[in-house]
Amino acid sequence: MAYDGNLPAPTFDLDTYANNYQGALLPIRLAHISTHCPSLSRHALSSAIDAAKQGKDVQLYARLHDIADRLGFADLAKMDTAWASKQEEANRRELSRLEGELRGYKNNMIRESIRMGQDDLAAHQLSTGGPVPDPNDPHSQHTSGYNAAYQAYGKMRDYCTTPTHIASMTLRLIYTSLLQAVSSRQAGGSPTMYYNTAVSNAHRIRTIGVKEEEMDRLVPIMNASLGIAYLGNGSYRDAASYLLSTHQDYATLGAVHNTDFPRMVASGNDIAVYGGLCALATMDREQLLTRVLGGPFRFFLELEPHMRKAISLYTTAKYEACLNTLRHYHADWSLDVFLGPHVDLLFARIREKSITAYFSSFSQVSLSSLASTFPPAHTTSSDVQHAMELEALSMIQSGTLAARLDVVNGLLVAPRTEARAATHADAKAAADEVERTLLLRLQRVNAVVAGLEVPRGKGGGAQQAGW
Amino acid sequence: MSQDFIASLLEFPPEKKLSNKEYDKRANDLIKHLNKQSDSAWVKHLNKGSILDLLNPSTNSLPYLYALVAQANNAGKDRARRDEVLNRSAVFFATFDPIQVRYAGSVFYDLLTWAFDAYPSLEITDCSPLTTALLRLDPTGATFTSSHLRLVRLCLHQGVPSQALPILDKNITAYPQTPPKNLPEDYICDDHAHSNAFLTLKSGFTLHPLKPEWLLEYYLLGAHVYLGQRNFPRARLFLEYLLLHPTSGAAASGLQTEAYKKWLLLGLLAQGKAYPLPHTHSQQVMKSVKAVSRPYEALVEDFEKRAWRKFQAEADVGQGIWQEDGNTSLVREAMDALLRYRVLDLQNTYAALPVSRVAAHLELPPDYVLNLLGSMLNQNYLSAHLTTTTSDPVLHFHGSSTSTSPEVNDSDSLEARSNRITSLIAAIRDADRRLQLTKEYMDVQKRGKRGGAGPDGDLADQMDLTYDPPIGGLGEDEEGEGVFGVGGSGGWQGTGEEDIMER
Structure with missing residues (x-):
């Protein structure tokens, strides 16, 4: 886990923030804040521990105390061992009861009962954090923790008799994989696999075949979770596209199949921020105007007016103001579990895009004026121009900026395109290509027609040019 | 030697114009007559001198040819007589009547073969009479004969590769075949659009059967010549001919590897x-x-990564390999080219930069880089200029479009390209016709019919060969469209090949 966080205090109030969420992700979110933002660290961690104590997950509780220990909060680090052992005992008893019931159902061979028994068992695994991995057996990793819950949910598949059952199972699978992803990242692992699982599960929703009115409730969740999963894997363009298609009902959806996505995973406000940033980083001005500001996504943007403001600033070419607005909320967004690891990347992309867009209206721009419009981050004033030059160079080399650098005069020069000459050259190249291809194929056909293939085997074929 | 004999030789061609049918009959009669004569009849000295003095090579081409071949065979090792035959053959090659000669393919071939042997032994470095001969017989040069290969070999052997260019520059659009049976035969004196109508395997103009390795060798030698001429597109075409040459099964020719x-x-x-x-x-x-080409692929990888030092090291290590393959100079040239491309790559990023920074990018001393830039500018590899007012000279790259003057010469214009493609289409139609006359094609067609494809047959088999040449004089845009039109009709080749593959 990263303990190097030194983010400034965010603009939101921690308690209000915490009120927006519930479920296993809440303590994880709070733990993320506590490890990244020193000023809120203590407050966040104690709320997280409180939240964890409400639940049944003793492992999570222990992990939070571990964090407290490392952050140096001696008082928070002291565990309520009595509660922990009591809860652990209760969990164990509940688990064996559920397993016994499930065995009974299986003996009776009633599918629906088995399904429900499996569901209860999985839900229990999820809420208790699953079995503790055996440190001596590396294979136990796959069947412990949230993996156990995921597998238990997966076993429901054989006993689902209606599309609605499948839908409910799929939602749980998505939720579990997102949870796995976040907790795996927090534990220092790679979340990619879990996000991929979430993506493939979410895509399945489309083909389940439930009734239309039920589908209307599922699709927003599908789009939102696809967006989050793509965001988590760094596919910002896909993420933007799915988040933007999320229907506004998502924010007021409530629980679907006992899973309240907006409260348990990401709220409408989160969707607005994720979608807005991804769109800003990947779409051009035209798309931003029609799909983001002008489309149904506007509803979400109303929840986060500063995001809307940033986007409209970008579309009106006020790049500096746009970047400043974004920077103002940098801390807020970095403290989000899903968005946090990607904020800096997204900001860098938006900055590159802004520079490209800004430059597109000039035939040449001096590096110093570019640097004053887009002040390079983390540099002293003396080498601003040098930093700008390096940034411009890397953008040119990566192909994002169509320009050339005049090092001597400190200018960025736009490539001159001579449409006529270029078209001419293109036509010539195309004609040459056609001619060459025709000749090559003609030769081949001729050789076959005349029976002049290189023969099989030894003789003839491998002769060298003899004189 | 009677006057009658001479008179019989001079009878053909008659002064008044004949129909093709009549001409064909008379020509064949003459050939029969000529074949009946013994060798000695052609060699005998008449009262004034050689029989060749009495014949005009441009009108009495056939007797002249017979006489010349007989004298050539008779000349033996006698230097003076060989020189004489050689001189006369040069005249003949430049002036013969190509229609008449079509009737005496094997004799013409004998004469060419004699010349191919004589030129090196007499150390003659002007091979142009032979080129002229081949092109006079077939101005399109489009049908491959064994003489094509002999000529290119000769030119390379004599150290005059550029003299093979007139032949190499012609695209081969057909290989000689046995004319199909049961077809109403055209007269070989007809005005054929494609030279493969009279340059058949039976005509005697070429050794037969042709061997695939001759073709491969011809293209490989041609590629060598073009490489030497720095005609890269043409060299590429020739090498790709080799790479794409059909093979049976997984067999690959050693020549293909070289290519x-x-x-x-x-x-x-x-x-x-x-x-x-x-x-x-x-x-x-x-x-x-x-x-078997791994070392070369390693070089390519380094080159594409612009890893100059690694390329250099590998080129050094592999010297034995390049030597063995005869590619040492090509590798060395590639090494020089790599440096040039590293400079050229800079113009994608920079509009102007000091030479010291160029040197830093190339990891070479500035003085050396300055020299390199100078030579690149001189040889027009680089569109840029150097300003040397300051202590550190500055390299200014010009705009990305290198050639500002469009249509420098004729062969480079869009119109020339369009014409070339139009004539190619004609050749392709002809190849298609020949394909449809093959037994295998008929078999496939029959099988298709039996399979119940119906009277319409398989649509994929009906190759769309319609192509309207672009209308001239309407400007370049029209030509551009013409080009793309051909691109579309190029599709038939794919289907044509599939037919071949099916068998």
Whole structure:
């Protein structure tokens, strides 16, 4: 886990923030804040521990105390061992009861009962954090923790008799994989696999075949979770596209199949921020105007007016103001579990895009004026121009900026395109290509027609040019 | 030697114009007559001198040819007589009547063969009479004969590769075949659009059967010549002919391997990266060819990464390999080209920069870089200029479009390209016709009919060969469209090939 966080205090109030969420992700979110933002660290961690104590997950509780220990909060680090052992005992008893019931159902061979028994068992695994991995057996990793819950949910598949059952199972699978992803990242692992699982599960929703009115409730969740999963894997363009298609009902959806996505995973406000940033980083001005500001996504943007403001600033070419607005909320967004690891990347992309867009209206721009419009981050004033030059160079080399650098005069020069000459050259190249291809194929056909293939085997074929 | 004999030779061609049918009959009669004469009849000295003095090579081409061949065979090792035959043959090659000669293919071939042997032994370095002869017989040069290969070999042997260019520059659009049976035969004196109508395997103009390795060798030697001439597109075409040459099964010719190695290096020289493999390559052939070309592929990889030092090191290590393959100079040229491309790459990023920074990018001393830039500018590799007012000279790259004056010469214009493609289409139609006359094609067609494809048959088999040449004089845009139109009709080749593959 990263303990190097030194983010400034965010603009939101921690308690209000915490009120927006519930479920296993809440303590994880709070733990993320506590490890990244020193000023809120203590407050966040104690709320997280409180939240964890409400639940049944003793492992999570222990992990939070571990964090407290490392952050140096001696008082928070002291565990309520009595509660922990009591809860652990209760969990164990509940688990064996559920397993016994499930065995009974299986003996009776009633599918629906088995399904429900499996569901209860999985839900229990999820809420208790699953079995503790055996440190001596590396294979136990796959069947412990949230993996156990995921597998238990997966076993429901054989006993689902209606599309609605499948839908409910799929939602749980998505939720579990997102949870796995976040907790795996927090534990220092790679979340990619879990996000991929979430993506493939979410895509399945489309083909389940439930009734239309039920589908209307599922699709927003599908789009939102696809967006989050793509965001988590760094596919910002896909993420933007799915988040933007999320229907506004998502924010007021409530629980679907006992899973309240907006409260348990990401709220409408989160969707607005994720979608807005991804769109800003990947779409051009035209798309931003029609799909983001002008489309149904506007509803979400109303929840986060500063995001809307940033986007409209970008579309009106006020790049500096746009970047400043974004920077103002940098801390807020970095403290989000899903968005946090990607904020800096997204900001860098938006900055590159802004520079490209800004430059597109000039035939040449001096590096110093570019640097004053887009002040390079983390540099002293003396080498601003040098930093700008390096940034411009890397953008040119990566192909994002169509320009050339005049090092001597400190200018960025736009490539001159001579449409006529270029078209001419293109036509010539195309004609040459056609001619060459025709000749090559003609030769081949001729050789076959005349029976002049290189023969099989030894003789003839491998002769060298003899004189 | 009677006057009658001479008179009988001079009878043909008659002064008044004949129909093709009549002409064909008379020509064949003459050939029969000529074949009946013994060798001695042609060699005998008449009262004034050689029989050749009495005949005009441009009108009495057939008797002249017979006499010349007989004298050539009779000349033996006698230097003076060989020189005389040689001189007369040069005159004959430049003036003969190509229609008449069509009737005496094997005799003409004998004369050419004699000349091919005589030129090196007499140490004659002007091979142009032979080129002229081939092009006079077939101005399109489009049908391959064994003499094509002999000529290119001769030119290279005599150290005058450029003299083979008139032949090499003609595209081969057909190989001689046995004329199909049961077809109403055209007269060979007809005005044929395609030279393969009279340059058949039976005509005697070429050794038969042709061997595939001759073709491969012809193209490989041609590629050598073009490489020497720095005609990279043409060299590429010739090497790709080799790469795409059909093979049975996984067999690959050693010549194809050689071609692949050169083709890799050529791509580096010509465009700074390896050429893309043509779509129709055979994977099996490429597999076996690539398996023995690893060192070259390593060079290509370094080149494309612009890793100059690594390229240099590998070129040094592999010296034995290049030597063995005869590619040492190509590798060295590629090494020079790599430096040039590293400079050229800079113009994508920079509009102007001091030479010291160029040197830093190239990791070479500035003085050396300054020299390099100077030579690149002189040889027009680089569109840029140097300002040397300050202590550190500055390199200014010009705009990205290098050639500002459009249509420098005729062969470079869009119109020329369009014309070339139009004539290619005609050749393709002809190849298609020949394909449809093959037994295998008929078998496939029959099977298709039996399979119940119906009276309409398989639509895919009906190749769309309609192509309207672009309307001239309407400006370049029209031509551009014409070009793309051809691109579309190029599709038939694909279907044509599939037919062949099916068998």
